Amino acid sequence: MSQPTSAYMAFMQLLTSQGQHFSPAELHGLLVGHSCAGAGFAPQAWLDNAAQLFDGDIPASLQPALTGLQDMLKTEISADDCMAITLLLPGDDDSLPARSQALGQWCQGFLSGFGSSIGDRKLSAEAREILEDYVAVAQISSGDDEEEGGEAADEASFMEVSEYLRMTAVFLFTECNTPAPTPDSQPEQPAIH
Numbered sequence: 001m002s003q004p005t006s007a008y009m010a011f012m013q014l015l016t017s018q019g020q021h022f023s024p025a026e027l028h029g030l031l032v033g034h035s036c037a038g039a040g041f042a043p044q045a046w047l048d049n050a051a052q053l054f055d056g057d058i059p060a061s062l063q064p065a066l067t068g069l070q071d072m073l074k075t076e077i078s079a080d081d082c083m084a085i086t087l088l089l090p091g092d093d094d095s096l097p098a099r100s101q102a103l104g105q106w107c108q109g110f111l112s113g114f115g116s117s118i119g120d121r122k123l124s125a126e127a128r129e130i131l132e133d134y135v136a137v138a139q140i141s142s143g144d145d146e147e148e149g150g151e152a153a154d155e156a157s158f159m160e161v162s163e164y165l166r167m168t169a170v171f172l173f174t175e176c177n178t179p180a181p182t183p184d185s186q187p188e189q190p191a192i193h
Contacts, residue, residue: 033111036176
């Protein structure tokens with residue numbers, strides 16, 4: 001599910017008041033991708049990563065909101081029973097094309113944050129497949145070519161894709177934030193004499 005409309009709208013108003021023209025969904029996706037790639041939760045590293053959306057200069061008045069967003073994600077994803085995260089998207093009362101476009105923007109942000117933070121870590125085949133799915137979702141546009149009678153099916157598809165993103169982000173976080181095995185951590189084999 002998406003955050004309440006008020007959280008999305010509050011971020012939209014905050015960004016607009018500072019002359020920023022990207023969506024809160026893209027910003028949140030960037031944060032989640034950055035964190036899922038194993039970058040940790042150091043506030044300065046997140047702000048440095050977010051600077052790419054702000055053309056390198058984050059207004060000081062926005063920095064507390066950005067670190068607050070990071071704190072919310074850290075609390076949510078670090079919970080022992082975390083099975084999915086909450087996406088910062090427009091509310092259910094917004095049009096399906098607007099919500100779908102925001103979902104695509106969230107994926108664009110995620111891929112950017114993930115790509116700039118993953119380094120040379122090797123990913124499992126499942127993780128690579130998930131990222132390919134994110135690329136496909138990132139290509140969603142706000143096209144107005146909705147077919148008559150397909151609204152219920154489109155809504156169901158939107159919910160299914162949203163749920164998939166919420167759960168697979170946790171999978172990627174778990175994979176990339178678990179230390180890779182090192183030769184020193186392999187159990188010793190008994191010597192054969």
